[in-house]
Amino acid sequence: MIETTDLCKEYRMGNVTVEALRGVTLSIEAGEFVAIMGPSGSGKSTLMHLIGCLDRPTSGECTIEGVEVSKLDEYQLAHLRNKRIGFVFQSYNLLARATALRNVELPIMYSRDAKDHHSRRERARQALEAVGLADRVDHRPTELSGGEQQRIAIARALVNNPDIILGDEPTGNLATEQGEEIMAILQQLNKDGRTVVIVTHEADIAKHTRRIIYFRDGLVEGEDILDNP
Amino acid sequence: MIETTDLCKEYRMGNVTVEALRGVTLSIEAGEFVAIMGPSGSGKSTLMHLIGCLDRPTSGECTIEGVEVSKLDEYQLAHLRNKRIGFVFQSYNLLARATALRNVELPIMYSRDAKDHHSRRERARQALEAVGLADRVDHRPTELSGGEQQRIAIARALVNNPDIILGDEPTGNLATEQGEEIMAILQQLNKDGRTVVIVTHEADIAKHTRRIIYFRDGLVEGEDILDNP
Ligand SMILES: Nc1ncnc2c1ncn2[C@@H]1O[C@H](COP(=O)(O)OP(=O)(O)OP(=O)(O)O)[C@@H](O)[C@H]1O
Numbered sequence: 001m002i003e004t005t006d007l008c009k010e011y012r013m014g015n016v017t018v019e020a021l022r023g024v025t026l027s028i029e030a031g032e033f034v035a036i037m038g039p040s041g042s043g044k045s046t047l048m049h050l051i052g053c054l055d056r057p058t059s060g061e062c063t064i065e066g067v068e069v070s071k072l073d074e075y076q077l078a079h080l081r082n083k084r085i086g087f088v089f090q091s092y093n094l095l096a097r098a099t100a101l102r103n104v105e106l107p108i109m110y111s112r113d114a115k116d117h118h119s120r121r122e123r124a125r126q127a128l129e130a131v132g133l134a135d136r137v138d139h140r141p142t143e144l145s146g147g148e149q150q151r152i153a154i155a156r157a158l159v160n161n162p163d164i165i166l167g168d169e170p171t172g173n174l175a176t177e178q179g180e181e182i183m184a185i186l187q188q189l190n191k192d193g194r195t196v197v198i199v200t201h202e203a204d205i206a207k208h209t210r211r212i213i214y215f216r217d218g219l220v221e222g223e224d225i226l227d228n229p
Numbered sequence: 230m231i232e233t234t235d236l237c238k239e240y241r242m243g244n245v246t247v248e249a250l251r252g253v254t255l256s257i258e259a260g261e262f263v264a265i266m267g268p269s270g271s272g273k274s275t276l277m278h279l280i281g282c283l284d285r286p287t288s289g290e291c292t293i294e295g296v297e298v299s300k301l302d303e304y305q306l307a308h309l310r311n312k313r314i315g316f317v318f319q320s321y322n323l324l325a326r327a328t329a330l331r332n333v334e335l336p337i338m339y340s341r342d343a344k345d346h347h348s349r350r351e352r353a354r355q356a357l358e359a360v361g362l363a364d365r366v367d368h369r370p371t372e373l374s375g376g377e378q379q380r381i382a383i384a385r386a387l388v389n390n391p392d393i394i395l396g397d398e399p400t401g402n403l404a405t406e407q408g409e410e411i412m413a414i415l416q417q418l419n420k421d422g423r424t425v426v427i428v429t430h431e432a433d434i435a436k437h438t439r440r441i442i443y444f445r446d447g448l449v450e451g452e453d454i455l456d457n458p
């Protein structure tokens with residue numbers, strides 16, 4: 001489902017090069033529930049952007065659902081992202097001037113499927129209801145708390161029923177009880193067959209998954225298999 | 230040091246009113262080390278903005294170091310904020326086009342004290358070094374990981390040696406080890422006599438403080454005293 005081989009990513013800034021990923025090889029099967037943990041700056045978000053088809057590697061290979069992503073053009077990449085992948089960004093990336101409802105409708109608006117557009121408003125409402133924000137649909141991001149913005153980002157990632165859900169610190173701004181509610185949603189989606197990968201720094205969140213991959217300095221350092229259903 | 234009496238804050242949006250704080254009365258002595266916990270949307274950031282002199286209440290009183298803040302004009306409020314209070318925002322509020330170094334220098338640039346300006350660059354470097362970012366001084370926020378941005382926000386809050394440190398989820402994007410390093414910095418500052426108040430949703434972080442205040446639906450629900458040095 002998701003495979004990387006010797007994946008490297010460098011950021012160039014003038015005469016300085018930051019080696020964010022230094023040869024990452026890993027494999028995630030369809031239907032897995034995986035957590036990625038590691039110190040700040042160890043390359044977790046960089047990896048998520050590459051497997052989420054939001055960026056291209058400097059070298060190495062990245063294969064999503066059997067497709068080598070460096071062989072796709074921008075148009076095919078955008079289609080894969082929109083149809084197959086739901087991404088929760090570490091800093092949410094919400095449109096500041098749009099309401100919660102419009103932010104969640106956005107992925108549906110990119111669909112080329114006409115019937116998607118008829119049900120768009122209703123599906124966005126349901127997604128917001130599922131994360132407890134039914135009474136915040138008309139608020140803009142600046143009129144919402146940190147945890148509410150995070151939940152909009154989660155709702156938006158799920159509204160297109162993606163096969164693969166990638167969450168970069170999806171519960172970072174949520175208190176324990178609400179973090180557990182989000183994990184319950186992700187667990188259910190995983191039981192329904194979706195592949196879920198989350199970056200988290202909280203062990204209490206990671207313990208809901210079935211495998212934890214540890215990062216350090218741009219490399220995979222090790223992993224744990226958890227005895228969960 | 231920090232006292233609120235029946236503090237209320239309403240947000241008006243068209244014909245909808247959100248009651249973010251519904252009568253909060255609390256008192257924090259100089260030198261205390263306090264955590265504030267509670268569900269997403271319960272009013273924690275709103276309270277922090279009021280006691281940080283970044284916003285005004287709808288009703289009720291807020292007194293900082295003996296001064297009733299609603300009696301201050303904008304100029305006096307800005308001076309109090311700059312000299313006395315260090316604020317770590319939940320969404321960092323960094324200048325996107327400035328380097329890490331310039332972002333941390335910013336509070337010193339507002340000082341009216343000439344000798345502050347001579348030592349500015351050096352003090353900013355030291356603050357960044359204290360949070361482990363000595364080798365990221367020339368990066369801009371978009372060229373940094375989430376946890377690195379968070380640590381710049383922390384360095385900026387501390388660079389003016391404030392009496393009161395207010396941190397809104399200061400370790401939200403930091404893995405356990407680095408979260409502990411930040412708590413060690415805050416603990417040392419507290420031992421040196423500073424008042425530290427942090428919002429956190431992680432019990433492991435809150436256990437470093439000496440008192441936890443619990444929020445729910447815009448009100449204080451209760452508190453715990455912790456047996457810490
Ligand atoms: N500018 C605003 N306009 C309208 N409503 C707002 C505004 N800012 C906050 N709110 C609402 O006020 C309530 C309290 O917000 P606040 O940011 O204080 O919560 P919080 O406890 O910090 O939550 P979190 O843990 O998610 O950061 C929320 O329900 C939010 O929707």
Ligand SMILES: Nc1ncnc2c1ncn2[C@@H]1O[C@H](COP(=O)(O)OP(=O)(O)OP(=O)(O)O)[C@@H](O)[C@H]1O
Nearest residue numbers: 011020040041042043044045046372374375376377
């Ligand atoms: N656009 C960029 N330009 C230059 N350097 C970058 C850029 N983006 C990230 N970096 C650097 O690459 C490294 C890895 O960043 P990444 O965002 O993947 O870390 P992370 O593991 O997600 O950290 P965190 O837990 O703090 O979110 C960091 O040291 C960061 O400074």
Ligand SMILES: [Mg+2]
Nearest residue numbers: 045090374375
């Ligand atoms: Mg990250």
Ligand SMILES: [Mg+2]
Nearest residue numbers: 145146274319
């Ligand atoms: Mg908040």
